[in-house]
Amino acid sequence: MLEGREGPAIARAMDLLVRYGEALGAERLVDTNNVCGTIGATTPLLRDFAAKRGGFDAVFSEFNLDSDEVVPTPKVRAYSCHLQLGIDPLHAEQLGTAPEVVTLLRRGEDFVSKMGVQLMNTCTPYLVGNIPVKGEHCAWMESSAIIYINSVLGARTNAEGRESAGASMITGKTPYWGYHLDDYRYGTHLVEIDTPLEDIADWGLLGYWIGDIVQDRIPVLTGVTRAPNLGKLKHFGAAASSSGGVEMYHIVGVTPEARTVEEAFGPRKPVERLHFGAAERRAAYATINAMAHDTKVDYVMLGCPHYSIEQIWEACRLLEGRKVHAESNLWIFTPRAIRHLADQNGYTRIIEEAGGFLMSDTCSAMSRATPKGTRVAAVDSVKQAHYLPSILGIQAWFGTTAECIDAAVTGRWSGGLR
Amino acid sequence: MTTIMLRGRKVVGGKAEGEAMVTRDRISGWGGIDARTGTIIETRHELCGQSFKGKVLVFPGAKGSSGWSSQFHLARLTGSAPAAMLFNEMTTKIALGAVVTRAPAVTGFDRDPLEVIETGDWVRVDGDQGIVEVTKKA
Incomplete structure (x- = not known):
């Protein structure tokens, strides 16, 4: 595979996996048939790269294979799922995404699905059908998903990155190191x-x-x-x-x-x-909550990690019959497949009638998008409260889902530890 | 002028030298740095607001999102990557991140680089030999 008999992309992928494995001190590679990673180019820096360097083969070669040379992208060998992206094409207007970026996303999705990668577009593949079993060797990205499948499901994955996940998708191999070994767990x-x-x-x-x-x-x-x-x-x-x-x-x-x-x-x-x-x-x-002090809440974000259908149901029970305050906003994020279920169950309508939006594929930290003029956000996710102030320079309150829904309805933060 | 030698294990080969930037805080990639400038942006990080561009970065290891490698990869492409990386804790995030940053990187030292190297020291790194030469600032 390394010598190029199986094509230049496989050779590049093996070269990367060998360099990576040697850096770790791994003795060998192990077969995997379950990879979750990112291929798309929807974040601003990657959009620019795709536009300037000649499209998705160039992005895959650089950011999934660490190859300076652009090589044709083959189909995947391992069962592979795509993680969350930088935009939600159905809410491009709210997210402030330009039409040409949506077009780029659609072309990217075409590229990714032709490779044989599942367009799950979520940080929670385990919510929408990729549920590894105990002992299964995986190569996943996304820290919140890695910790979930290692700990709750007993699957075996290290924290892969964009490059190693891409190389594992097309080779079906990953370094035999770390959480793949009993002693490490x-x-x-x-x-x-x-x-x-x-x-x-x-x-x-x-x-x-x-x-x-x-x-x-x-x-x-x-x-x-x-x-x-x-x-x-x-x-x-x-x-x-x-x-x-x-x-x-x-x-x-x-x-x-x-x-x-x-x-x-x-x-x-x-x-x-x-x-x-x-x-x-x-x-x-x-x-x-150390970085938050203004109680006027411009934006409530729920769905980090992406909401399960149970959490959407709970949010709707808290929201039904109420209205989001005129000076506040409510965005809820979930995997694409669960949004279809929410549509079917009437939850999307409940959220929209209240003045909120049920979005998929992304989140505010990934898209760097918030409602216009947001200075203060409220979230029910510690992870999002940790990242939003760094990434977007806004304040973020953390509290319960009920406190966040109240903040969206009143436009004020009145949460506190019970 | 005092010179100190450290010996460790190759992570990424090659030679580089530069001024040391030392932190005892682990570094986040995605959400922790701005890849366009090499600046640390995590609000709780002791080096928040400072750039590692062209420096020899000496730190305990990586933390946070699995977007670590792609952020350092972007930093290389924007010319904002560190000149070399010296660290103690081997993880997949940092191994892959160092590989795609393509800057010389060394770990597994005979002495703790966080004890020996201070910000401002001049550091020469030979990644292939795993040898680090530290010239203390005057």
């Missing part, structure tokens, strides 16, 4: 929880606090008395992977490689014992 830190974790927001606070301390190590949580559902674990992982670099965790009695504390740690001894109680919860809340 055992816990490092014991986290004892003795405060109730009531809702999705609480799980985000816990994740943010843990990630900040353990960074990229592997926390083992004890004291979780009620099994969290998908929405809670999705938010927990997204939070822990943004404040730190957590790619795997164990919850004793809940996640598949942690039936007991002993199983979670394997041969390791905890390097540290941490305690998460009411004081730690308050501290995490204060840290996340």
Whole structure:
């Protein structure tokens, strides 16, 4: 494959995987038939690159194969799914996307689907049918999805990047290193929880606090008395992977490689014992909200990571019959496939009748788009509260979904830790 | 003038030299840097507002989004990448990021580069040999 007998793109991909594997210190590559990555060129820098350098083969060669030479893009060998993008073509007007960019996106989608890549266009492929099984070797990008499939599903992936995911799609190979190996997956830190974790927001606070301390190590949580559902674990992982670099965790009695504390740690001894109680919860809340001070809320963003249909249903229960304030805005983000379901269930209509929008494919951090004149946002995602001030230079309040819907309706932030 | 030698393991080969920029905070790629200028933008980062363009970046390792490599890749294309990277914690984010940045990179040192190197020191990096020569600033 490396010598070029299977075509120049395969040779470039193998060259990259070998350089990458050697950098890691991996001994070999392993086969994978489950890759999630990004190929499109919808962010501003990549749009410029595609326009100047000759289209999607040039983008794939540079940003998915790290190849200076433009090579023809072959079809994928591994089952491959596309992650979130920079725009939602159905809401180009609200997002401020120029028509020529929408045209570029459509051409890009044509390119990607002809390669054989699934146009899931979401940070949550596990919500729309790509649900790896325990032990499955994967090569995924997207930190919130990586931590989910490693921890909750017991699948095996490292945090891949755009280039390595592209190379894995067309070769079906990834370095055999890190989370592909048993030894790497055992816990490092014991986290004892003795405060109730009531809702999705609480799980985000816990994740943010843990990630900040353990960074990229592997926390083992004890004291979780009620099994969290998908929405809670999705938010927990997204939070822990943004404040730190957590790619795997164990919850004793809940996640598949942690039936007991002993199983979670394997041969390791905890390097540290941490305690998460009411004081730690308050501290995490204060840290996340430290950059926000103006209570006039211009924009409420929900759906980071992309909302499940259950979360859309919950938001609609809070929103139905109310109106978004004239000086505020409500955008909710979900995978494309779930938006179809929301259309069918009448949720899109409820959100639009209230004056909000149900969008897909992107989010404000990816698109760098917010309603015009936004200075202050409110979000129910710790991850989005972490990134929006850095990326867009706006203030961001973090609170529960109910507090965010209230902020959209009143135009004011009145949230606070219970 | 004091010169100190560090020995580590090659991540990316090649030779480069430049002024050191040292941080004990891990660095985020996507959402953590502006690839157009090489500036760190994470509001809570100790180097927020400073650019690593042309510097020898000395840091513990990578954190955050899996968009890490693509941001450093873009920084290379805009001419804003670091001259070299020296770090302690090996992860896939930093391995791939260093590979596509194509700047010499070394890890696995015999002494902690965060203890030995200070911002402003002059640093020569031989990625292939894994050798780093530090000239302390006067």
